[in-house]
Amino acid sequence: MIGIRQKLMLGFGGLLLIILLSGAFTLFNIGRLGGAVDTILKENYRSVTASQQMKESLERIDSGLLFILTGNGKEGGKLVEEHVEKFLVALKTEQGNITIAGEKEAADSIERLFAEYNSGLRPMLDDGMTDDGKRAFYYKNLYPLFYEIKNNAQKILDMNQAHMVQAGRDASELSATVFDRTAAAIIASVIIAAMFSFLTHKWILNPIRRLTESARHIKDGNLNLVLEVGSKDEIGQLSKSFNEMAHALRTAKKHDMAKLATAERSASDMLKALPEAIAVISTDGTIKSASETAEKNFGIKPGEDIGNLGIGWAEKLFEKCLIEHKQQTYDGYIQHFIGGNEYFFQPTVIPIPLGRADRKMTSAALILKDVTQVNEQQELKKSVAATVSHQLKTPLTSVRMAVHLLLEERVGGLNEKQTELLLEARDGSDRLSSIIDSLIAIDAAEGKKNSAAVYSAGLLMADAKDVFEADALDRGLRLICRESSGLPEVLADREAIAHVFSNLINNAFRFTAAGGEIILDAAVNGDFVTFSVTDTGRGIPQEHLEHIFDRFYRVPGQEGSTGTGLGLAIVKEIVQTHGGQVSVLSRESSGSEFRFSLPVHKEEYK
Known part of the structure; x- marks a missing residue:
């Protein structure tokens, strides 16, 4: 008698042999195809990267010259010196990797032009020429050479990319050939595998199918099923063990049902109490x-x-x-x-x-x-803050006016110590006034429930960009507005949402160094449009994120003049008044992303 083990070895051994033969043939063809792709990379990739490096270095040199023309000679000179070296390294790489007709002429032209360009950089780096002279020399001599060199580098880049495209087509043709041959090998393998499958079906699968159908009946709750033991091999032994298991399950089910009924009654009685x-x-x-x-x-x-x-x-x-x-x-x-x-x-x-x-x-x-008591405490806190803020506003204004009059010495002269004390009083009163204004703004946001109108989501972002774009340029930052097409209209108070954008963008300005980016974006999320303000600043430590929207909460380590800790609380109040939500994602040294959502105007967006 042949056992299950011998039957499986005979059936699956044949399949394994087929897999090994098919795999070896496929690997051979993949190796040929990989060789074709490797040729593309070796011949042209270095020239493409060298051309890109030349263009990038040339742009950086030109930026350094512009720094010099704007009065920042030290930083500009450093930038020029650094990228002249990088340009020459990239040019040398290109000259050592000439593979296409016409490529050598373009590389030689770049070498000649850059030598002339490089010699013209010296007067710009020396202090002997006036600013007007440098500006005239730049536009007359260096700027035309800059564009001619850049165009030659682009020419080399285009030539190599075109060659890569052609090589890619050749590789595609080889791929098609490999595919046809591999498909033929697979078809042959399938035919042979079908023969082994027929034998294993007869020896193994039919008995296992009968066993599987019986197991399905057991799964559906028919524990009274008894299997027929038709053979003495491993499947016959398994059927016998299956019958013993079914008997044990019948006994366990009766016991468990009794325990479950008792537990459900006890849980129900406890829950009611x-x-x-x-x-x-x-x-x-x-x-x-x-x-x-x-x-x-x-x-x-x-x-x-x-x-x-x-x-x-x-x-x-x-x-x-x-x-x-x-x-x-x-x-x-x-x-x-x-x-x-x-x-x-x-x-x-x-x-x-x-x-x-x-x-x-x-x-x-x-x-x-x-949470009735918690809600009452929160409402009381808000009410007290709003009342105190309004009551303090008028006397604080008088105090500030008096301090300013004293500092202007309209009521008499001041000595140095008196001036110092009054300046501290002025700063303190200004900060207190800012806190009171923020509390009044929160109170106003809480009461502004029905002033929303229908606006385009893109319009709200455009408003914010128009207001802050000039300020971003002054700070050396890029303000980018990524408006997705097809955004629906939203229900919003335009003035209040402008305040939300103002707070989030000003925070991004405050904590992002020059050269960074501030990105405005929006996307549809169910019945809401989610807006985001993302910066590349220093980020927020994880332990402070859950409190960032709390009133008067300020992340430790900030300077004293960075705010009152109420700005984000106002943002949260305004957005929640609109029926939306606020959130923040941030990692230290990786920037922050503040999000808020506004409801879609459903009559228009279907």
């Missing part, structure tokens, strides 16, 4: 059990469907939890009246897995946390 509003929801949306508080105050009763309770926020949280398999918390509070009294709750949906090893979600727990 809890003081919090809690409910357990099955994956099909049916309420399995609920506490008495949930039934009495929210009408959440066992047997009801979560979608039929008229509480949309609960249904949305449950659906999101069902999709993502992780805890979902409502962003904000819900208002609910109980016995004529106003309460606030924060709903959370937590997935309940099958077990520690199996994380498959079997149900979810809806928890309604009573």
